[in-house]
Amino acid sequence: MTALLRASGLTKRYGGLLACNDFALAVMPGSLHALIGPNGAGKSTAIGLLAGEIAADAGDITFDGNDITQVAIPARVKRGLTRSFQITSVLPQFTALENVAIVAQIRAGHSFCFWRDARDDRRLTDPARAMLDRVGLGPRAAILAADLAHGEQRQLELAMALMTGARMLLLDEPMAGLGQSESQDMTALLAALKGRVTILLVEHDMDAVAALADRVSVMVSGRVIAEGSFADMQSDPAVREAYLGEAG
Amino acid sequence: MVEAIRRRLVIASTALLMLALPLVADRLAMPDLVALGTQVAIYAVAAVGLDLLIGYTGLSSFGHAGFFGLGGYVVGILAFHAADGSLFLGVVPGATAAWIAWPAAILISALAALAIGALSLRTSGVSFIMITLAFAQMLFYLFVSIKTYGGDDGLGFRRRNALPWINPRDDVAFYYVCLAVLALVLAACHRLVRSRFGIVLLGIKQNERRMAAIGLDGGRYKLAVFTLAGAIAGLAGALQANLLRFVSPDMLHWTMSGDFMVMVVLGGVGTLVGPVFGAAAMVLLQSWLTQWTEHWMIVMGPVLVAVILLTRRGIWGALAGRR
Ligand SMILES: Nc1ncnc2c1ncn2[C@@H]1O[C@H](COP(=O)(O)OP(=O)(O)OP(=O)(O)O)[C@@H](O)[C@H]1O
Ligand SMILES: [Mg+2]
Numbered sequence: 001m002t003a004l005l006r007a008s009g010l011t012k013r014y015g016g017l018l019a020c021n022d023f024a025l026a027v028m029p030g031s032l033h034a035l036i037g038p039n040g041a042g043k044s045t046a047i048g049l050l051a052g053e054i055a056a057d058a059g060d061i062t063f064d065g066n067d068i069t070q071v072a073i074p075a076r077v078k079r080g081l082t083r084s085f086q087i088t089s090v091l092p093q094f095t096a097l098e099n100v101a102i103v104a105q106i107r108a109g110h111s112f113c114f115w116r117d118a119r120d121d122r123r124l125t126d127p128a129r130a131m132l133d134r135v136g137l138g139p140r141a142a143i144l145a146a147d148l149a150h151g152e153q154r155q156l157e158l159a160m161a162l163m164t165g166a167r168m169l170l171l172d173e174p175m176a177g178l179g180q181s182e183s184q185d186m187t188a189l190l191a192a193l194k195g196r197v198t199i200l201l202v203e204h205d206m207d208a209v210a211a212l213a214d215r216v217s218v219m220v221s222g223r224v225i226a227e228g229s230f231a232d233m234q235s236d237p238a239v240r241e242a243y244l245g246e247a248g
Numbered sequence: 249m250v251e252a253i254r255r256r257l258v259i260a261s262t263a264l265l266m267l268a269l270p271l272v273a274d275r276l277a278m279p280d281l282v283a284l285g286t287q288v289a290i291y292a293v294a295a296v297g298l299d300l301l302i303g304y305t306g307l308s309s310f311g312h313a314g315f316f317g318l319g320g321y322v323v324g325i326l327a328f329h330a331a332d333g334s335l336f337l338g339v340v341p342g343a344t345a346a347w348i349a350w351p352a353a354i355l356i357s358a359l360a361a362l363a364i365g366a367l368s369l370r371t372s373g374v375s376f377i378m379i380t381l382a383f384a385q386m387l388f389y390l391f392v393s394i395k396t397y398g399g400d401d402g403l404g405f406r407r408r409n410a411l412p413w414i415n416p417r418d419d420v421a422f423y424y425v426c427l428a429v430l431a432l433v434l435a436a437c438h439r440l441v442r443s444r445f446g447i448v449l450l451g452i453k454q455n456e457r458r459m460a461a462i463g464l465d466g467g468r469y470k471l472a473v474f475t476l477a478g479a480i481a482g483l484a485g486a487l488q489a490n491l492l493r494f495v496s497p498d499m500l501h502w503t504m505s506g507d508f509m510v511m512v513v514l515g516g517v518g519t520l521v522g523p524v525f526g527a528a529a530m531v532l533l534q535s536w537l538t539q540w541t542e543h544w545m546i547v548m549g550p551v552l553v554a555v556i557l558l559t560r561r562g563i564w565g566a567l568a569g570r571r
Pocket of ligand 1: 014017018019037038039040041042043044045046086
C-alpha cells in the first residue's frame with residue numbers, strides 16, 4: 001500500500017534555528033499516525049509545512065500521489081487535507097452552528113453571492129447541525145463560540161475540520177488544556193473517527209497516543225529519530241534518552 | 249425582542265425626521281438645515297461603505313477620502329469639459345447628465361480601489377493603514393498639481409448634474425435625491441452583510457488564519473469588498489460635488505479620511521446604521537462649534553473619547569441598546 005501523505009527532506013530554518021531538519025514521514029491511508037516529541041521539537045512547524053501555512057526551505061510533500069509542495073492552503077483543503085490548531089482557533093462571535101455552517105458554505109463553492117440571506121440556508125445549517133451532533137455539541141448549537149467551555153471549543157474545532165470533507169486531518173494537540181474526563185471524551189471521539197479519516201496526531205497526552213495510534217513517529221530537534229508501534233517506541237533507547245524518562 | 253422593537257423605533261423615527269426635515273426647516277425659518285441634512289446624507293453614504301471595511305472585514309482603511317474625492321473630481325471634470333466643449337485627454341467629451349456622470353464616478357473610484365486594494369491588501373494591520381493613507385495622499389497631490397482643473401484652488405461648475413423630472417436648482421429636491429441614495433445604499437448593504445459574501449467577511453474579521461485553514465482564499469473577498477467600498481465612496485463624492493458645485497483637493501485630504509473613520513467609530517462600528525448617526529453628529533457638532541471657535545476639534549476630540557469609553561457600539565449602541 002502507498003502512503004496517503006508523504007514528506008521527505010522537509011526543512012524550515014528560523015534564523016540559526018532548524019525547526020524542521022530533513023523531516024520525513026509517510027502516513028498510510030486509514031491509519032492514525034501519532035507524531036510525538038519534546039517541547040520545541042518542531043511538531044507544530046511540521047504541521048504548518050504539511051498544511052501549507054509555512055513555506056518550506058527545502059523538501060517535498062505528496063498527497064494522494066500528487067506533489068503538493070507548491071499548492072496553497074485552500075487548494076490543499078479542497079484536495080482533502082485539513083489542519084487544526086494547538087491554540088484553540090474558532091470564530092468567537094459566531095455561534096457553534098455558524099462556525100460549522102461557514103465551513104459547509106466554503107466547501108459548497110465560492111461565496112460571491114451578495115443578496116440571499118445565508119444565515120438560515122438549510123443547505124448549510126442541516127449538515128452543520130448533523131456535524132455538531134456527531135462531535136457531541138448538538139445541544140450547544142446556539143451558543144456563541146466565545147461562551148463555550150474550553151473542551152467544547154476543542155470539539156467545535158474538530159467539527160469544523162471534519163466539515164471541510166477532509167480525507168486526512170492534521171491535528172495539533174487536540175487535547176491541549178483539557179481535563180482528564182474531557183481528554184477521555186476527545187479520545188473516544190477520535191477513536192470513532194479512526195479508520196474513516198486518516199489522521200496525523202500531534203499529542204503530548206501519552207494515554208491518548210497509546211490508546212489511539214497505529215504507528216508512532218518520534219521527533220527530536222526537527223527530525224524523526226524513530227518510528228514504530230507505541231510499544232516499540234517505549235523501549236527504544238534513543239527515544240528514552242530524548243525524553244529523559246519523561247514519557248515512554 | 250424588546251431591543252428589536254426599540255431598534256425599529258429608533259430607525260423609524262430617524263427616517264421620519266429626515267423625511268420631514270425640509271418642512272421643519274421651513275417652519276423654523278432655518279433654510280440652512282436642508283444643506284446640513286444633505287451633507288449628513290452624503291457623508292453617511294461614504295461612512296456606511298467604510299463600515300463594510302472596518303466593521304465587517306476588520307480592514308482599517310485610512311484612504312477612504314481618496315475614492316470620495318476621485319468620484320467628486322469625475323463629476324467636476326466632466327462638467328468642466330461639457331462647459332467649454334473640450335475633450336478630456338483629447339478623447340472623452342464632457343457630460344452634465346447624472347446618468348452618465350454618476351456611474352462614471354462610481355466606475356473610476358471602483359477601478360482605483362481595485363488597483364490600490366490589490367497592492368495594499370498584501371499588508372495588514374498598521375502597514376495597511378499607512379499604505380492606504382499613502383495612496384490617498386498620492387491622489388491628493390495629483391489633483392493639487394493639475395493646474396487645468398484648478399490645482400489647489402479646486403474646480404467650480406455652474407449647474408448640478410441633470411436628473412429626469414428634477415429641477416437642478418431645487419435644493420430640497422436634491423436633498424431627497426441624496427436621502428434616496430442613502431436609503432438604497434443602506435438597504436443593499438443590509439442584505440449584503442447577511443449574504444454568503446457578508447458571512448465570509450465576518451469570518452475574515454474574526455480569524456483570518458482559521459478561515460484559510462478551512463479552505464477560504466480570503467484575498468479575493470477582501471479585494472472585492474475594498475472595491476465595493478471604493479465605489480460607494482465614489483458615489484458619495486459625486487453627490488458632494490453636486491451639493492457644492494465645486495470640487496477641491498480638500499475632498500481627498502487625509503483629514504477627510506480621518507473624519508470618515510470618526511463617523512464610523514462615533515456612530516457604531518459594524519452596525520451600518522450607526523455611521524449615519526456618526527455623520528449627523530459630526531456635521532452638526534462641526535457646524536455649531538465653528539460658530540464659537542475655529543478650533544472645533546478641541547471639543548470634538550473629548551466627545552469622541554467619551555462616546556467610545558461610555559458606549560459599547562457608539563451612538564447607535566447607546567440609542568438602540570447593545571446587541
Ligand atoms: N515563527 C517562528 N519564528 C522563530 N522561531 C520559531 C517560529 N516558530 C517556531 N519556532 C521555533 O522552532 C522550534 C520548533 O517549534 P514548534 O512550535 O514547531 O515546536 P513543537 O514541537 O510544536 O513544540 P510544542 O510541543 O511546545 O508545541 C522552537 O524552538 C520554536 O521556538
Ligand atoms: Mg506545537
